[in-house]
Amino acid sequence: MNVPSRKVLVIEDEADIRERLVRGLGFAGYDASGASDGAEGIARLMEAPVDVIICDMMMPSLNGFGTLTVLSDHPDLAGIPVIVLTALGERTTRDFALGKGVRGYLTKPFQFSELVETIEGLFESTHAEAEVR
Amino acid sequence: MNPIESKAGPEAETSPFLTAADPLRGLIVPMVLLLSIAVVVIIAISWFAAERLDHETENRDVALARTALATEAERLGFLAKDLSYWDEAIERLVIAGDLDWADANVGSYAYENSRVNLVIVMSVLGKTRLLFKDGQIYDGKVQDFLAPAMLDFLTRTANAAPMGEPEPVVRYAVIGGQVHTIAASAFTPELDSDGPLKRSPRPILIIASVMDEGFLAGIADAFLLEDLAVSLALPDAARVYAPISARDEWATAYLTWNPSRPGTRLRQDLLIPVVVSLLAIALLGLLYTRRLARARREAEAISMALERERELRDLKSRFISTVSHEMRTPLATIQAATDLLDHFGNRMTAEERQKEMDTIRGRVAAIDDLLGEALLLEKGETRQPAPEDIDLPAMIRAHWQNNLPSEGRALELVDERPVAATVRFDRRTLSQIIGNLLQNALKYSAADSTVAVRILEEDDRLVITVTDHGIGIPQKDLAHVREPFSRGGNVADVGGVGFGLSIVDRAIALLGGSLNLVSTEGEGTIVTVSLPLPVNRELSR
Numbered sequence: 001m002n003v004p005s006r007k008v009l010v011i012e013d014e015a016d017i018r019e020r021l022v023r024g025l026g027f028a029g030y031d032a033s034g035a036s037d038g039a040e041g042i043a044r045l046m047e048a049p050v051d052v053i054i055c056d057m058m059m060p061s062l063n064g065f066g067t068l069t070v071l072s073d074h075p076d077l078a079g080i081p082v083i084v085l086t087a088l089g090e091r092t093t094r095d096f097a098l099g100k101g102v103r104g105y106l107t108k109p110f111q112f113s114e115l116v117e118t119i120e121g122l123f124e125s126t127h128a129e130a131e132v133r
Numbered sequence: 134m135n136p137i138e139s140k141a142g143p144e145a146e147t148s149p150f151l152t153a154a155d156p157l158r159g160l161i162v163p164m165v166l167l168l169s170i171a172v173v174v175i176i177a178i179s180w181f182a183a184e185r186l187d188h189e190t191e192n193r194d195v196a197l198a199r200t201a202l203a204t205e206a207e208r209l210g211f212l213a214k215d216l217s218y219w220d221e222a223i224e225r226l227v228i229a230g231d232l233d234w235a236d237a238n239v240g241s242y243a244y245e246n247s248r249v250n251l252v253i254v255m256s257v258l259g260k261t262r263l264l265f266k267d268g269q270i271y272d273g274k275v276q277d278f279l280a281p282a283m284l285d286f287l288t289r290t291a292n293a294a295p296m297g298e299p300e301p302v303v304r305y306a307v308i309g310g311q312v313h314t315i316a317a318s319a320f321t322p323e324l325d326s327d328g329p330l331k332r333s334p335r336p337i338l339i340i341a342s343v344m345d346e347g348f349l350a351g352i353a354d355a356f357l358l359e360d361l362a363v364s365l366a367l368p369d370a371a372r373v374y375a376p377i378s379a380r381d382e383w384a385t386a387y388l389t390w391n392p393s394r395p396g397t398r399l400r401q402d403l404l405i406p407v408v409v410s411l412l413a414i415a416l417l418g419l420l421y422t423r424r425l426a427r428a429r430r431e432a433e434a435i436s437m438a439l440e441r442e443r444e445l446r447d448l449k450s451r452f453i454s455t456v457s458h459e460m461r462t463p464l465a466t467i468q469a470a471t472d473l474l475d476h477f478g479n480r481m482t483a484e485e486r487q488k489e490m491d492t493i494r495g496r497v498a499a500i501d502d503l504l505g506e507a508l509l510l511e512k513g514e515t516r517q518p519a520p521e522d523i524d525l526p527a528m529i530r531a532h533w534q535n536n537l538p539s540e541g542r543a544l545e546l547v548d549e550r551p552v553a554a555t556v557r558f559d560r561r562t563l564s565q566i567i568g569n570l571l572q573n574a575l576k577y578s579a580a581d582s583t584v585a586v587r588i589l590e591e592d593d594r595l596v597i598t599v600t601d602h603g604i605g606i607p608q609k610d611l612a613h614v615r616e617p618f619s620r621g622g623n624v625a626d627v628g629g630v631g632f633g634l635s636i637v638d639r640a641i642a643l644l645g646g647s648l649n650l651v652s653t654e655g656e657g658t659i660v661t662v663s664l665p666l667p668v669n670r671e672l673s674r
Contacts (some may be wrong), residue, residue, distance in 0.1 A: 014462055016492060020469035027477035060627050106243035108465035112472030 006123065007050035008032040011041035011067060012085070013059040017108075021054065024112050030119075038062030042070055045077055052119055055102075057086035057093060069099040081122045085110065148263060161425070165418035169411065176407050176538065183396030183403075190393055191373050197356040198375035198388050205314050209342050210301040212247050213316035217299055217338040223320050226254045227262055227336040232270060235263050244268030245341060248348070251278060251313070251341035257334050275339070278308050279315075284481060287317035288337050295321055305385040306341070306376050312363050312377060312386040313341040344377070344386075352388075360391040412509075448618045459629070463496035470496075506632045510617045510639070518559035519641065525556050525563075525597075528587055532568050541580045549589040556595055557667050558644060565640045569633040570660055571598045576627050578603030578657070590666070597662045606652040614650070623654060637662075 008030045012018040018034040025032035033050075035041035039062040041055070053071070057064030064086065070076050082105035084097045094105055104118040216222065216239060225231040226239065235254070236242070243249035244267055253275050254263040264271045275284060283306055294300040301318040319335040322395075342348070348363040366389050367374060372393045376384035470489040478486060528549055533544050574584040578601045587598040606614055606621040613619045614639040618631040634650075641648050646664035 014466065016466040016496070017462070017469055020466070020473055020489075024469065024473050024477065027473075034533065063625070087457060087458070087465070103465055108461040109468035110465065110467065112476060 005029065005031045006052065008052050008054060009041060009044060009050045010034045010054045011038060012038055012056040028116055038067030041067060050080060051080045052122060053080055054080055054085050057084060057088050065096060068097060072100045083118055161418055161422050165414055168414045172411055179403055180400060183400040186396035187394045190395055194358060194373055195375055198358060201352040201356050202375060202377060202388060206303040208315050209316040209340065210303050213301040213318040213338055213340050214299055217318040217320045220322050223322060223336060227320065230262060235435045240265035240270065241268035248342050249340045250343050253339040255337040257336055279306065285337060291317040291319040291337050292334050296321055304379050307365065307385065308341060312344045315339060315341045342661045358390040359393060362389050364389055387499060460500060463499045464494045467493050506636055510632060510635055518561055518562060522555040522557055523563060525588060528564065529567055532571050542575055543573055543583045545583050545585040547587045549587060562643055566637050566662060569637045573633050574599050574601035576629065593666050595664045595666050599660045602657040605654040605656055605658055607654045609651060611650060
């Protein structure tokens with residue numbers, strides 16, 4: 001897990017999960033930060049873009065559905081890969097998220113290694129795309 | 134709008150059954166009214182026609198009675214004229230006074246053949262020449278039967294008749310208490326071809342016929358008048374009558390009979406069917422109304438059952454969706470903590486590792502609590518309550534600090550009791566109330582808001598008020614939020630399964646208290662719990 005310091009934003013309302021994700025990703029070598037809902041997350045992204053976004057679906061204020069919509073419509077943020085991390089396993093939610101162009105969909109409870117592998121997968125495919133060019 | 138929300142919570146629709154039953158119901162009253170009006174109009178027309186029929190029948194009967202009287206007068210007039218028109222009669226009756234001949238040709242003859250019960254022959258000088266009563270020769274004078282005025286009138290008028298064509302005079306008189314038709318005619322000799330007839334006083338024939346039962350029976354037979362009678366005075370009762378009188382004179386007597394009144398009979402015959410049909414219409418209307426009301430009630434019951442069924446289905450689906458989220462969140466925390474310890478435990482301090490272990494235990498307990506609450510709601514409290522002394526403010530603070538994600542929110546705890554004594558309740562039950570109310574106040578309010586808790590004593594009751602400035606509960610949901618799995622329509626993505634208030638409600642019921650909710654959507658909620666103080670209750674015993 002010796003990966004260059006990629007910036008990751010964790011948008012998750014549950015502090016218990018958010019803090020552990022930020023911490024774990026930090027241990028894993030990422031530059032991770034957290035936001036407690038979609039609105040805060042988008043505000044942070046406007047200040048400083050990241051390499052990957054991890055987003056919960058069910059959150060107070062601006063939820064995952066709204067956040068994904070805002071991200072996909074925003075010219076500067078649309079390119080940032082998003083991984084959805086949610087307790088909602090329903091097909092409709094998954095279809096919605098995939099429709100918005102998310103790159104990964106993990107349901108809670110998830111394994112930390114699973115998340116890291118998903119993030120890694122994103123960067124590898126980005127590398128591959130770059131190499132082909 | 135959240136697509137899941139839109140699926141899970143469609144608004145209750147009004148039932149199609151109710152609207153289907155209503156138009157028919159609206160028709161009953163007008164229909165009954167219309168039928169009743171029709172029946173009443175028919176009755177009115179019938180009544181009027183019956184009245185008219187009675188009137189016409191009465192007029193007809195009077196005409197018939199008058200005809201009957203005129204016929205009798207005519208009959209007697211013809212008889213008198215017939216008997217007085219012979220030379221032989223003059224010779225035998227007036228001059229010779231031949232009684233045998235008189236009896237065979239006038240006395241018993243007229244009595245037996247023509248119902249003439251009085252025959253009087255008077256001489257030119259006005260003396261009684263012959264007198265037969267009821268066919269028998271009678272030794273008396275005409276004055277025994279006729280008043281002088283009547284006799285004078287009859288003889289004068291009869292004598293005034295032309296010689297060749299005697300014209301009988303007809304009058305009515307009461308003789309011996311009975312009404313008689315009297316005909317008087319002057320004797321007229323047969324025409325002498327040689328010389329003219331002298332117009333001078335002539336002998337007079339007077340015959341009388343009593344209006345007795347035979348006479349009445351004859352009229353009844355011929356003219357169909359019922360219960361005929363001859364009365365000297367007009368009866369007081371409103372019987373129909375015809376006066377028995379000669380022209381231009383006061384009535385001597387009256388012919389009376391029972392009015393047949395076919396209209397009245399028709400009306401009487403109609404009365405029962407009319408009443409029966411009105412009652413039948415009313416009864417039909419009533420039965421129909423009841424039947425419709427029953428159908429409506431049944432439709433409502435079906436509709437309500439369907440609605441309940443639908444609500445249960447919605448509830449179940451919402452429950453599954455929310456519980457899975459509620460379970461997955463602590464499970465995800467446990468997973469994250471375990472992963473942290475597993476992958477990076479060597480980089481963490483002992484204290485940090487302990488914190489992760491505590492978190493895992495805490496989340497396991499949270500899942501256990503959630504399942505426990507579900508079971509509690511499903512089966513009710515089975516444990517015996519164990520009252521103990523509790524420091525209520527301490528319990529509230531402990532919940533605030535330990536068990537809730539209070540984050541930036543502030544607690545404003547005011548204890549207004551005169552003596553801040555401990556309270557004696559079952560700890561777990563009171564804890565369920567406090568914990569759930571505080572959790573709701575926190576969950577549904579902004580991170581920088583204040584939650585106010587007030588404790589006071591009022592009429593031997595402990596009153597706890599929890600006021601928040603959160604999202605509030607929509608008015609339409611206020612009645613349902615105490616039901617298990619039921620939540621306000623405005624909770625959006627705030628986690629929860631809808632157990633909180635139902636658990637609080639049950640716990641309060643266990644303690645014999647009451648719960649009051651006042652809420653304005655978008656402004657906040659005030660929850661007031663009122664519990665009877667057990668210590669005071671014991672003292673008052």
